[in-house]
Amino acid sequence: MATNTKNYNLIKPDADDFYDVNQFNQNADIIDTQLKNNADSIKAILTNDLTALPPIEATLNSGENTLTTEHDSTARVTAFEGDTIVNYVPLFDSGVWGFSSDFVVNSPSKVTLTVSDGANHGHYVVFPVKANSDYTFNVKHNANIAIYKVDGTPIQNYTSDQVITFNTGTETSIRIYFRNPNLTNGTFTFEEPMLNEGTEQKPFVANVQGITNPTIENTTTGDSITLLGTFHKGDVVSEDKGQYTVERAKREVVLDRNLSCSLLNNFSGFKRIKITGLSSNAISVIGVKYNGTILNNVDTSANVDGVQIYQNDLLISISNTDSGWGTNYSPTPEEIMAYFLGWVMDTVGQAYPSPYNGMGTKEWIKRRADGGIDSASATTTLPTTKNELIPSYRLLYNLASPVKEQVQAINSVLKLTKGDNALQVSEGRIVREVVKPYYDEGTKTSYINARNTSLASAGWTSVWTDNIKQVYADGEPVEWYIGHEVNNGVPYSYAAIELKVDETTQISVDYEPLYQFEVTAPLNNITIEYQSNLASVVNQNVEDIVQLKEDVAVIERDMVRKGEEIEWFTPTMLNGAVREGATSCIYGKDKMGTVFVKMRFIHGSDTQATAVARLPVGFRPSSIIGRSCIVANDGSSFYGYIRSTGEIFVNPTALKGKTLDINLSFKAEL
Template sequence: MSSTTPNLGLHKYDPAADGSKTFDLTKAINEPYDIIDERLGGELVEAADIPVTIPQGVSIINANRTSRLKDLRVTGRTLVNLLGRDGNCEDQTKWGSFQATHTLDANNKVYGNHGFKVAVSSGSSGSTYKSNVSFRAGKYYVLVGEAKNGNASHVLISLSGSGGVSSMLLSDTTKFNILWCKVAPISDVHLNLDLSVIGMNGTYGYFDGIRLFEISAAEYAALDSMTSAQIAIKYPYVDDMKSVNAVYAMNPGRNLLPPFSEWGKTGGDGNFNVLGSYEVQLVAPTNSSSFFDSPKIQFVVGQSYALSATVTSGSFMQIVDSQGILASVTDTVRTVTFTAREASTSFIRYSQSNSGTFKVENPILNIGSTALPFEPQNPSYLFVPDCQLRSNVDGSVADVLEGKTITRRFRETVLDGFIQWLYDHASSGTGYKGVYFQASNAVINSGFAIKYDGTPLKNTLNTTEYRTGADKLLLNTNVNITIANSDSGWGDNFTPSTEEIKAYFMGWKMYQLEGGVDSVYNGSGTKAWLPQYEYIRHNGSYPGFTTTLPTRPAPNNTGIKNWESYRLQYQLAQSVAETVNYEGELLLHDGPNQIEMGTGVVVREAAKPYATGTNNQVNNTNYPSSLFKYRANTIYRFYKGGVDDTGKWTRDTTVANGRVRAYADNANFDPNAAYSVTYFALDTYTLGIAPASITGVVTANIRETVDDAVEAITGLRRDVSALQTVKAGKQQPQWIAAGLQNGWVNIGSGNTEAAYLKDEFGFVHIRGSISSGSTVYNTPIFKLPAGYRPAKNTSFVTISGNGTSDILARVVIESNGNVSFLVGANNYFVLDSIAPFRAEQ
């Protein structure tokens, strides 16, 4: 009897039963060929790749096969918060109040350490405000903030004055909500920015993350059709000026649950023993419930999910969000389905209701209403930690990352004391002075500049507009900036020298010693300087003052973020191409994929474990030397000498710099090894913003998938081969010429010129013979760039000469990159004696 093949259904004759039948050409040959061509033919021919767009946030991306995302493309974007850093609600002195009081509140916040609590003190309403905020005719603006009602009737944010606007009224007391309003003035205008509470005397509300952006006409028109959640994503809170940076895209695989090594005990008297990646034993001495919780799980609101696990009687696994328990897996109900109610507040909890020993095995959380067979999480990721992709206001001109090449259309530079500043008498007036330096490769009128306190300088288009007061920027053939005398300490009758202008941009305020720190210097008396942060703090103690003209950056108080170097972003007249390195590769499996894309990843930062005697702590606030550079939201991986070491570290939420710290027991720790950590920062607004989307392509069929795999493997083999060749040949990096400063020059005449390099092991080497420079103590000779600097100041002994004899000399390599003269002579000064040191930042 004839039959069909099990997979493709091809007709098969039975020789015994069908031997005497007439051969059916159609059934035996033509129909099988048609079936083969229909089901397999499309998989074996050339086919165009399928485009994929990954939006910011968490989204579901469907794929018809497992494929890597290739041909990566990311477009830059810059957001400038016109409130600078004042909108982070960490300093109440930057805001005024009307019929209200405003105080810092550490318990009701969205960003940083505090939010504002605004309480009505008189009448039926009150507000905290920023007065006289400037708006320009023909421009478009959006004001966004986060608010929560305390016990008032309503809270709102608004722009008050002629042509003012306000947000919706908010009464919700349970959580922070997005409020926003927009304005497009027809003439230049000054408005007050108000955080208002409506209610009886004593009622209050909370505010945080206030941001004011200039946007394009198209964005302005689109606002009314956007939800509050969409507005929050498109216009996130940033401190001063931030661009696309620290970008990540992650796919956890089919199982959204991480292994139990990433979970943690959050309550109870029971002990949780991790027996395997997806197996935990709970020993409960009493009937009191103990809790073992996953990290926060990202969900798409409204999407169906399934959770299944094997648990012993008396214990259960629950889906929990801020509203309570969504569903529970028990020993009798091993699979549950649910619809996500919240995006980022949910987690999975394992617990029990009785004393005894319990166990959970093989949990899987997957997309859809049908539970899949258990498989461990198989994550893939793409980390682009330091790309800094920028744009102009409307996004019409932007940096673009394609593959591993960035086409740079913009540059950001620090305006510090190493620039050759000049005084501009024509642009100086009562209460302010103009300074400038020559621009290079800059498009005229394309700049944004940020002042030391985070406030944007007003961007002007001509000298008439520019020469009207302080805190203005004009970008033409020069970079022109006006500075208030109250900031610089220069009086109207005083003309600062180039070195005195440099001192200002290195964080020093000038004053007349006899007149006190609040005075300005007008050409008489004793010149004095003090660090800007000491003046801003203004507590009567000024230990950093000096009467010697400063030639190096002022010390800053890292605990008070009130002074940072000026920064300038501008469009390049001629674009440049740069290669960027990123880590990982994003894979999409067949079926639905839950992809998270955002900002805040810090990749392989050098960890500095603190040895307590029994274990080794990182990011523990009790041990300042162990802290990460940024407050941590979650820790992703630990590395020991570049190899994954995550399983040997235990996470904890107490005494953490941010939301998590970690430790390794002595038995799992090598004090002689170099450790690094990849983590996600809590305060993402300090690093950058996410792009609107990441685009790429995936393969369309089997042939293209195989071709892509062969191409990727070939490229990998080529790269490994090249690395092996370099190592085998002991090929060395190229020496980089040092940019000598303060009068230092290369001796020449056959002597080695000043230069530096970083070897394959991460050590920096310096060489060269120089002369003629300043011998003032701590004067910079040149500056090492980021990536070539030690973690702490390190001094070295070398040799110098005064023309008649050799003299021992000393030089210091500072953590900010300065290679500075300490003692010695300058007829010649040898740098070759500086021992190699590890580049740590």
């Protein structure tokens, strides 16, 4: 008896059956039809995969996204726009609020009021505003808030509402009130105070924030891409052949370096300072003081804590109380710079504050982040270094003409795998921040960000973090123990390793800030582009290879050109190091200020960090640099370093008598 095949249902006659031509023809038709279907399917697949199709764009929202692809591929960021959010009230721990003893500051963004006597307990602070302007104030609370004029007339009386929208009328300052509900006992909290211009409620940030370090992480593959920098409203990021650029509409400047500044005017209670060289191509500016107070773009001859641009110069008005400059005292440019570095002037032997008026001996004291001073820091020597206890002044310019700049990225492309990809979009991650580990002699351990009070603060990250993600040594990932602790109720993350880190090794970290609002505005979305089929993936890979070859060719041509233009010099060898050949150890500098060091020499010492040569002034880096180099004898590696003082040295030890190759390039010190 005949049976049928499993896959195509062909008739299989039994051994005893007679031949039936109809069964043969039926089987032939089935085979013919299936072969044709298979051929058509293969043709369709080949046509789809071997014909390059346009790439696919996908817009990713902040947070979790799922992207499904048909092939392994790579994605690039093709569109991203920055944003700027301004909060006109500072954080609670800034010292500006001056809370009474009824209030406890729990964190930079939270205070608690406790009432037990059945009376009303409140507090208000005066903040500057623009006249005839709309503002929105919002704070998370379970009590009452109010907005008043400075004369005590209500603009918005006490309310349990979380958001108040109002117009300032003729007022240039307002009072913001916090209070318990009328005659009510209990514990009341106020969190994330936000005062922004306009009638739309903005997300909570500290002072002025753009979007910092937007990141896409593919948690499926472990791959990620981060665009480095802060991007403000009007800044547009684009990509071309793997290189990211931004067309900037705004520029941020930090006043933490030597400035060309001078006293312009001495007004009643405050002084107006002029800074040159910072305001070209700028049409307006706002600023942020060390305590988070916003410097409005106003007439600086009539307003304290104002900032403006006048004839390409930057003007800032500073109160005498804030600076420590007496009413009739004219500070020198160097003393003005000391103020911007975080120091307040005072008079020796008198109770603080005693602004210096030209009589007696002047001194400088470090300000603290909470508005107080660090009395132990008092010095009669004019400070020239930054006070690390407080942030620097920051300025944000609106540019008259957009400026195009390159954007550095940690990985220029994002790897995608066939199937579902879990993409996490975030902002504010701090990447490759250089830190100086603290070494504890007792435990023989180096620490990063150990914020318990028994250890020094040298290893702290710049902002508080409870999530250290990776530690790097000279740019390479290394394994450190990552721990988690709590300090005064605030969680933090630290890294530790049981050894003393060589001072010549640069240690850096990636981490997530605990308080995102201190470093970034929230990101809305970011657009990526990826290849849609196999042919497109292959074509993209070929284009990347061609672009890489072109880049290498340009670099080689530039090196040849620079080699022809550079005047080469021979350094004096030190500590027993001997050059191998008359021209084997040379250095020079091109017209762009890049220094090239090429050395082949026999090392003469086994002492760690012994200098083998020294570069003269004008040929030195601004800070220590190091690169992996090759031992010519056996091909093993070592590190070659150049200090800012010009000494060239190597690590590790046990290199005496070996032939070493060092090839380094860097920008010369200014």
